[in-house]
Amino acid sequence: MQTQLAKGVQLTTVTSHQFKTNQIIVNFRAPIVRDEITKRALLSNLLETSSAEYPDQRALAHALAAMYGAAFGAGVSRKGPTHNLRLAITVPNERYLATQAPLTAQAIDFLKSIIFKPLTANGQFDQATFDRQSTNLKSAIESVSDDKQYYAAQKLNAQLFADSAAQQVPSFGVASDLAAITATDLYAYYQQLIQNDQVDIIVMGDFDEADVAARWQAAGFSDRQAPRPAAFYHHQNTGDYVEQQEVQTLSQAKLNLGYDFPVFYRDEHYFAALVFNELFGGSPLSKLFMNVREKASLAYYASSSLDTFRGVLKVQAGIDGQNHDQVLQIIADQLTAIQQGDFEDDLVEQVKLGLINDFESSLDSQRTFAVQALIDDLTQQSMPDDEWLTKVQAVTKDEIMAVAQLVTLNQGFFLSGGAA
Amino acid sequence: MQVNKYDQFNEVSYQTKLPNGLTVTLLPKAGFHKTYAVFTTNYGSIDNTFVPAGSDELKRFPDGIAHFLEHKMFEKADHDAFQTFGKYGASANAFTSFTRTSYLFSATRNLRENLMTLLDFVQDPYFTTKTVEKEKGIIGQEIEMYNDDPSWRLYFGMIGNLYPNHPLQYDIAGTTESIAKITADDLYAAYRTFYHPENMTLFVVGKLDPDEVLDWITTNQATKQFDTFQPIERRIPATATDGHDIIPYRTIDMPVARAKSVVGVKGLAPIEDGLAALKYRAGVNVLLEMLFGDTSQNYLKLYDQGIIDDTFGYDFELQNGFNFLTFSGETNDPAQFDAAIIDGLENWQPAVLDQDDLLATVKKEMIGRIVFMANSLEAIANRYDQRLFGAATLFDEPAIIDGLTLEDIATIAAQLLTSQAISEYQIRPATKG
Numbered sequence: 141m142q143t144q145l146a147k148g149v150q151l152t153t154v155t156s157h158q159f160k161t162n163q164i165i166v167n168f169r170a171p172i173v174r175d176e177i178t179k180r181a182l183l184s185n186l187l188e189t190s191s192a193e194y195p196d197q198r199a200l201a202h203a204l205a206a207m208y209g210a211a212f213g214a215g216v217s218r219k220g221p222t223h224n225l226r227l228a229i230t231v232p233n234e235r236y237l238a239t240q241a242p243l244t245a246q247a248i249d250f251l252k253s254i255i256f257k258p259l260t261a262n263g264q265f266d267q268a269t270f271d272r273q274s275t276n277l278k279s280a281i282e283s284v285s286d287d288k289q290y291y292a293a294q295k296l297n298a299q300l301f302a303d304s305a306a307q308q309v310p311s312f313g314v315a316s317d318l319a320a321i322t323a324t325d326l327y328a329y330y331q332q333l334i335q336n337d338q339v340d341i342i343v344m345g346d347f348d349e350a351d352v353a354a355r356w357q358a359a360g361f362s363d364r365q366a367p368r369p370a371a372f373y374h375h376q377n378t379g380d381y382v383e384q385q386e387v388q389t390l391s392q393a394k395l396n397l398g399y400d401f402p403v404f405y406r407d408e409h410y411f412a413a414l415v416f417n418e419l420f421g422g423s424p425l426s427k428l429f430m431n432v433r434e435k436a437s438l439a440y441y442a443s444s445s446l447d448t449f450r451g452v453l454k455v456q457a458g459i460d461g462q463n464h465d466q467v468l469q470i471i472a473d474q475l476t477a478i479q480q481g482d483f484e485d486d487l488v489e490q491v492k493l494g495l496i497n498d499f500e501s502s503l504d505s506q507r508t509f510a511v512q513a514l515i516d517d518l519t520q521q522s523m524p525d526d527e528w529l530t531k532v533q534a535v536t537k538d539e540i541m542a543v544a545q546l547v548t549l550n551q552g553f554f555l556s557g558g559a560a
Numbered sequence: 561m562q563v564n565k566y567d568q569f570n571e572v573s574y575q576t577k578l579p580n581g582l583t584v585t586l587l588p589k590a591g592f593h594k595t596y597a598v599f600t601t602n603y604g605s606i607d608n609t610f611v612p613a614g615s616d617e618l619k620r621f622p623d624g625i626a627h628f629l630e631h632k633m634f635e636k637a638d639h640d641a642f643q644t645f646g647k648y649g650a651s652a653n654a655f656t657s658f659t660r661t662s663y664l665f666s667a668t669r670n671l672r673e674n675l676m677t678l679l680d681f682v683q684d685p686y687f688t689t690k691t692v693e694k695e696k697g698i699i700g701q702e703i704e705m706y707n708d709d710p711s712w713r714l715y716f717g718m719i720g721n722l723y724p725n726h727p728l729q730y731d732i733a734g735t736t737e738s739i740a741k742i743t744a745d746d747l748y749a750a751y752r753t754f755y756h757p758e759n760m761t762l763f764v765v766g767k768l769d770p771d772e773v774l775d776w777i778t779t780n781q782a783t784k785q786f787d788t789f790q791p792i793e794r795r796i797p798a799t800a801t802d803g804h805d806i807i808p809y810r811t812i813d814m815p816v817a818r819a820k821s822v823v824g825v826k827g828l829a830p831i832e833d834g835l836a837a838l839k840y841r842a843g844v845n846v847l848l849e850m851l852f853g854d855t856s857q858n859y860l861k862l863y864d865q866g867i868i869d870d871t872f873g874y875d876f877e878l879q880n881g882f883n884f885l886t887f888s889g890e891t892n893d894p895a896q897f898d899a900a901i902i903d904g905l906e907n908w909q910p911a912v913l914d915q916d917d918l919l920a921t922v923k924k925e926m927i928g929r930i931v932f933m934a935n936s937l938e939a940i941a942n943r944y945d946q947r948l949f950g951a952a953t954l955f956d957e958p959a960i961i962d963g964l965t966l967e968d969i970a971t972i973a974a975q976l977l978t979s980q981a982i983s984e985y986q987i988r989p990a991t992k993g
Contacts, residue, residue, distance in 0.1 A: 158591035160569070160934045185870075197863060201854035205921045208928030232931035236569055268864075276869045282817045283871070283890055286710055389815045389990070392704040425646045437697035440705050458705055486647075493649030493669075500668035501594040501651070504766075506935065 143353050148364025149339040151356050152513040153349045158504070160236050162244045162345030165228040165510045166251060168337040169518070171369045172223040174305040178277075178313030179321055179329050180225050181216050185273040186265060186326075187227060188214035192257040195266070203250060207243050208232045212250070218311040219518060220449030221373040225333070227251060230506070233346055244347045248355045255334070256359070260327055270323040281315040292394035292555045293456065299384060299551040300398040300452055303376060307450070336366050340517050342510040371519045372404050375451040383552035392440070393461035393556040397471065400548045401446070401453040405519055409546070410448060411531045412539040417446045418491035419540065420478060421455055425490055427474035427483070428455065438463050438470070453547055461556035472549070479544040481537060488537060495532050499525075561774065566955035569934055573953055574770045578781050581758030581789055583946055586773055587765040587953070589937065595766035596666045596937035597675060599682050602947045603754035604659035605732040606881075611793040612749040613756075618795055621750065622741040623727070624699070624734015627656040628692075629747050631699060633663065633682060635691050641681035650674040656732055659879045659947070661754075666937070671768065672776055679762075679780050685751045687744040696739055703733050710816050710987055714888060717985040718824040721807040722884055725797050757781065758789040763941045796881055801828050803980040811894075813990040820987045821894040823901040827883035828981050834950045835960070837878065842926070842961045843972045844876045844885070849922045850969065851904055851911050852887065856918075858904045858911060867891070867900045880948050885976075894986040902982055908973045912966065919966055927958045 143151040170176070194200035204210045210231045217224045229251055231243040259266045285291045294310060301307035339361055343352050377400035403413040421428035421444025432442035442457040459467050477483065502508040503525070516522040561576045574586040605627060609620045633654070634641040645652040650667035663682050667674045706712045720729040733739070764773060799805060806826060831840050852858050852874055862868040872889035891897040904911070933939035933954055943954050 156591070160931050196860055197854055198857070198860040201859075202921060205855050205925035208931070209925035210928070211932065230932070232928045236931050236934070237927065238568075272864070272866070275866065279818060279869060279890065280871070286816045288708055390708045392701060392708055423646075424642050424652075433698060437694055440698065440701035458701060460701065460704075490643075490646040490649075494646060494651065497649040497651055497666075497668050501666060504592050504594050504937070 141349055143357075145341070145356055145359070146361045146363045148366070148368070149361040150517060151341045151343070151353060152517075153352055154342070154344045154509045154513070155346060155349060156344070157346050159345055159506050161230050161232050161506065162247070162343070162347050163228065163230045163506045163510065164244075164247055164251060165226060165342045166255065167340040167342075167514055168225040168333055169222050169340065169369065170333070170337045172218060172221055172306045174309060175317075176329070177223060177306070177309050177311065178317035179326055180223055180333075181311070181313035182274060182277055182318070182321060182326060183330055183333070184214040184216050184225055185277050186269065187254055187258065188212070189273065190259040190266065190269050191254045192259050193253045195259055207246055207250070208237055208239070210243070210247055210250070216311045219515075220371055222369045222371075222518065223311060224514075225337075227254060235346070244345070245351065245355060248352065252359050258327075258330065264323040264327045267323055270326070274318050274321070277313070278315045278318050281313060284310075288388075288390055288394055288555060289456065289458070292396045292553055293454070295384070295386070295555070296396040296398050296454065296551060296553040299382070299553060300375065304373070307373060335362060336364060338364060338368065340514050342513045344506050344509045371449070373450045374402070375400055377402070377548055378550045379548065381549050381552065383554060385554045385556070387556055387558045390555070390557045392458050393464070393554065395457045395459055395464060395467055396553045397455040397549060398551040399453040399455075400451065400550050401546055402451045403446075403448060403543065403546060404451060405448045405515070406521065406523070409543045412535050412543040413446060413448065414495060414532065415488065415491060415535045416478065416540050416543050417444055417453070418495055419483060419487065420444050420474060422446075423491055423494050425487060425494065427477060428471065431474055432457060432467060432470050438467055442471075461558075464554060464556070468552075475544065475547060479541060481541050485537065488540065492532055492535070496529060499528060561770070562951070564951070564953070568958065569955050571934070571955055573955070574774070575951055576774065578757065578778060580781050580784070580786055581756065582781060583761045584774065584777055585761070585763045585944065585953070586768060586770045587763075587940060588768050588770055589766050592766045592937065593668045594666050594937060595668075595671050595764065595768050596664065596941055597678055597762065597764040598662050598664040598941045599678050599760065599762050600660050600662040601754050601760045602659065603661050603750070603759070604657050605730065606658050606727040606796060607754070607794050608727050608730075609795040610753060613752040613787070613790060618793070619749075621746055622734060623730040623738040624732070625742055625746060625750055626661055627733045628695065628699060628739055628742050629750055630654045630656045630661050630663075631695055632687055632691065632747060633685070636681070636684065636686045641677065644677045644681070645674060648673045648677065650677075658728060658732065659881075660945070668767070671773070675764070675773070675776060676780055679777070682755070683784060685748060685755070687747045689744055692742065692744050692747065699733055699739055700736050703731065703736055706731065706733070710814055710820055713812070713814065714820050714822050714985065714987055715886065717810060717812065717987070718822045718886055718983065719884075721810060721983040721985055722824050722826040723799060723882070724805055724807055726799055726882075727796070728882060753792060756786055756789050759792060761944075761946045763944050765940050766937045799882075803828050803978070806981065806983050808982075809984045811986040811988055814987050815990050816987055817989065818890045818892065819894045819989060820888065820890050821897045822886050822888035822985050823898050823905070824983045824985070825885040825905065825977060826981045826983070827885075827976060828978070829975060831878065831883060833880075833948060835952060835956075838949050838952050838957065839960050839964075840972070841876065841878045842957065843964055843968050844878070844976065846919070846922050846926065846961070846964055847912070847969050847973055848874050848876060848885070849925070850915060850918055851908055852901075853922065855921060855925070856911060862900055867897055878948070894988065898984045898986070905977045905982065906979060908977050912970055912973055916966060919969065923961055923964065926961050930954060930957050930961070
C-alpha cells in the first residue's frame with residue numbers, strides 16, 4: 141500500500157506473515173553533490189549514536205534492548221546520480237515473545253525521535269558528540285584502504301568517473317573534508333536535508349497498516365519543493381584502454397577492469413544484460429570463473445558485476461602478479477567468445493535458472509522489499525514477479541551476443557606486490 | 561521421526577537417524593520460497609592426526625587437508641558438482657571450520673534433484689594425482705589472499721598465542737608448503753575415515769514437506785553400501801588447564817593504516833556437551849554484553865575516552881574441545897586498548913554483581929535476537945551442531961536464556977576471566993620505506 145505523506149514523501153507498507161520481525165526504513169535521497177557526500181556520511185554516524193532523547197550510545201542501546209533487541213542502524217549509499225541516507229530499525233514481532241508491548245509502534249516513535257529531535261545545543265550539534273564522530277569517521281575512512289579488494293575497486297571507480305567529482309568519491313566521504321565541517325554547518329545542512337530531500341519510508345512485516353500510516357502521517361513531513369532527482373548517471377565511453385598500476389606490500393595482486401556498458405535498469409537491453417553478466421563472470425558457471433579460476437588455475441576469485449544505474453560493467457580478479465598479461469588476455473577472450481556466440485544453449489538455460497533462483501530466494505529476505513520499493517520510486521516503474529521471470533526466460537542467444545557488443549573496455553587498475 | 565514443536569515460534573522440527581547412521585533434521589518454513597540444505601561431517605582443520613579407517617596406526621596428515629578435501633569433492637571423473645547444481649538452478653557452496661566440513665545448496669526449484677545431487681556428490685569421492693595437483697594453485701591463491709587480510713592475521717595471531725601446541729593455530733587452508741604434500745591417497749584416507757554417515761548430519765530447512773523429503777533421503781541412502789562404522793580415533797593435543805603454555809603477548813608489523821589489537825581469553829576448563837554447552841554459550845554471551853556490550857558502563861566510558869570506537873567487537877568461539885573469547889578493535893594506542901580491556905575483564909564484578917536490571921535488559925535483547933534469526937534459513941541450519949549441542953535447535957535457546965540468573969553469570973565470570981588465561985596480540989602499522 142502506498143501513501144503520499146507530503147509532496148516527495150512517500151510511505152510504502154508491505155504486509156506478509158512470512159517473517160517474524162517488522163522492518164522500518166526511512167530513506168533521504170538527494171542528487172549527489174561532491175561537497176555534500178562527507179557531510180551526509182557524518183550525519184549518518186551522528187544520527188546512529190545520539191539524539192536529544194537518547195544523548196549517548198548507552199541510553200540509545202538501552203532503548204533498543206528494551207524493544208527486545210531492536211536492530212537500529214544508519215548508512216549511506218549511492219545509486220546512479222543520487223545519494224541515499226538511510227535509517228533502519230527492525231523489531232521482533234511481539235507475537236513470538238512473552239510481551240504485549242506494541243514494538244512496531246515503539247520503533248516508529250523511536251525513529252521519529254531520532255530524525256526530528258537530534259542532539260543539539262545553541263543551534264548546532266552537540267560539540268563533544270560531533271567531535272567524537274568526526275574523529276571516528278576519519279579513522280574509518282582511512283582504514284578502508286586496508287581492504288585491498290575494496291581499495292582496488294575504489295581506485296578503478298575514480299578512473300572510470302574521471303569527469304565527475306561526485307561520482308569518483310565513495311558514498312561514505314573523504315577524510316580530508318572533515319576538518320572543514322563544523323557542528324554548526326552540519327546542523328544547518330541537516331535542517332535543509334529534512335526539508336528538501338525526497339523521503340521514502342518502507343514498512344515491511346505483519347502489522348496494522350492503518351496504525352502505521354497514522355503514526356507516519358503525524359510525523360509532519362513538509363512538501364518538498366525540489367524536483368524529483370534523476371534516476372541514472374550516464375558513463376562516458378572513452379574508447380581506449382588505460383591501465384594504472386600501483387605497488388604495495390602484499391602477496392596477492394588485484395586486477396580490476398572497468399567497461400563502458402550503456403545498459404540501464406529495465407531498459408530494452410536490461411534482461412539480456414543480466415543473462416550476459418551471469419555468463420561472463422557473474423556466477424560460478426561463468427566463463428571467467430571456469431577459465432580464469434578453474435581451467436588455468438590463475439586466480440582465487442574472478443568475477444564481473446553490473447551497475448545499471450551508471451552504465452558500467454566491472455571485472456575483479458585476485459591473481460599472482462606475474463600472470464597479469466595472461467589473465468588480461470583470458471578475460472578479453474571470454475568477452476570475444478560471448479560476442480561471437482561461442483557458448484552452449486544449455487549454459488544459457490543454466491545461468492537463467494541461477495538468476496531465477498536468486499530472484500525467488502531474495503523474496504525470503506525482508507530487506508529485498510525495502511530495496512525494491514526504493515528503486516521503484518526512484519525509477520517510477522515496477523514489475524510483477526511473474527513478468528520479471530518471463531522476461532528472463534525469453535532472452536535469446538542473439539540478444540546476448542548483441543548486448544555483449546555494447547561492452548567496451550575503458551579502464552584498468554593493477555595493484556601488485558612488485559616484481560615477483 | 562522425532563517431532564519437536566516450538567509453540568512460541570509456531571515452528572516444528574523433525575529428526576531421525578537412518579539405518580546407516582546418518583542423522584537427518586527437517587524444519588519446514590511456511591511462506592518461504594527457498595530450501596536450504598547442509599550436509600556436514602564432523603571433521604575440520606584441527607583433525608590432522610588420526611587413525612585412518614582400516615588401519616590401526618595414528619598418522620599425521622598435512623595441515624589444510626580437510627579444506628583441500630572439501631574443494632576436491634566437487635570434481636568428478638566427467639563432471640563438476642557445481643554444474644549439476646547449476647543445471648537444477650541451485651546455488652551451491654561448502655566451507656570448512658576448525659571442527660566441521662559442510663556442503664550446502666539453496667534452491668527455490670527442483671528440490672528433489674538438488675538434494676540427491678548433494679547426497680551423491682559428497683558420497684562419491686574421486687581424486688587423482690592430476691586433479692589434486694591442479695587444485696594446489698587455486699588454494700595457494702586463497703591462502704595468499706588471507707595472508708594480506710589484517711583481520712584474519714589478527715585472529716589467527718591470537719589463536720597462536722592461546723593454543724601454541726594445538727592444531728587450532730594452523731590456518732584452516734594450511735600453508736603453501738603443507739598443501740604441496742597432499743596426495744590423492746591422503747584424501748581417500750581422510751574421506752574413508754570421516755565421511756561415514758554415522759559421522760555426518762543432514763539439515764534441511766525452508767520450503768519442504770517433511771514426509772516427502774525424508775522418503776527421498778531414505779531411498780537414496782538405502783541404495784548405498786558403507787563399511788561398518790569404526791569409532792574415529794583422533795589425536796588432539798591436550799592444552800594446559802592452568803594456562804602456562806599461553807603466549808602472553810606478540811606483535812607484528814603490517815602495512816595497515818591504523819594499529820589493530822586483540823585481547824584473548826582461553827577457556828581453561830572443559831565444557832560439557834549437549835544442553836549444558838548451549839547454556840554455557842548463552843551465559844558467556846550475556847556476560848560479554850554486560851561487560852562490554854553497548855548497554856554496559858565500560859563501553860560508553862571507553863568510547864567517550866576514544867580508547868574504543870565503532871570497530872570494537874567481541875566474539876565467543878565454542879566448539880567441541882575448546883573455547884575462547886576475543887576482544888578486538890582498531891586503535892591509535894594498542895597498549896592502552898589492551899590495558900583497558902584487561903582491566904574490565906579482571907575487575908568484572910561491578911558490571912555483574914547486583915546488576916539485576918541490566919541482566920533483564922540483556923536477556924530481552926538476546927531473546928529478541930533469536931526471533932531475528934528465526935527469519936533466516938541459514939542461521940537456523942548453521943547454528944545446529946549435533947556433536948556439541950545434540951538435538952537442540954535455535955528454537956530451544958530462548959528458554960535457556962530466560963533461565964539464566966545473575967549467579968550463573970557470576971560463576972562463569974569467576975571461572976573464565978582469570979589472569980593466566982589472558983593474552984594480547986597487536987598489528988602495528990609498518991613504517992613505509
